[in-house]
Amino acid sequence: VQLQASGGGLVQAGGSLGLSCTYSGGSFSKNVMGWFRQAPGKEREGVSCITRSGGTTYYGDSVKGRFTISRDNAKNTAFLQMNSLEPEDTAVYYCARSGLIRGSSCLSGGGMEEWGKGTQVTVSS
DSSP states (O other): OOEEEEOOEEEETTOOEEEEEEEOSSOGGGSEEEEEEEOTTSOOEEEEEEOTTSOOEEEOTTTTTTEEEEEEGGGTEEEEEEOSOOGGGOEEEEEEEESSSOGGGGGGOTTOOEEOBOEEEEEEO
């Protein structure tokens, strides 16, 4: 696995957390990057995606205005800043990459080529 997510943890509702996803393979800048999450008993949900250049971002409706995705191609790393966290944000968060799809197709998760191991985010009420 060449994708490593980190930064999860336990936070109170209203708090913030930042996740990082580092890619150890080559050509990071040729990949659309995405963050996804899955809560127990629920289907995987597209959280946010970012185009190769970082110029365009996409968000799931449930996180718009609260989460911010970014990337640093020089450091082969994507980020997810999560603010105003809610208990409903509790889930395992995964980062994924794809060199094949457009950013606009990313949130479905279907076109992602590689998935990292997840990191747990728990928001207490």
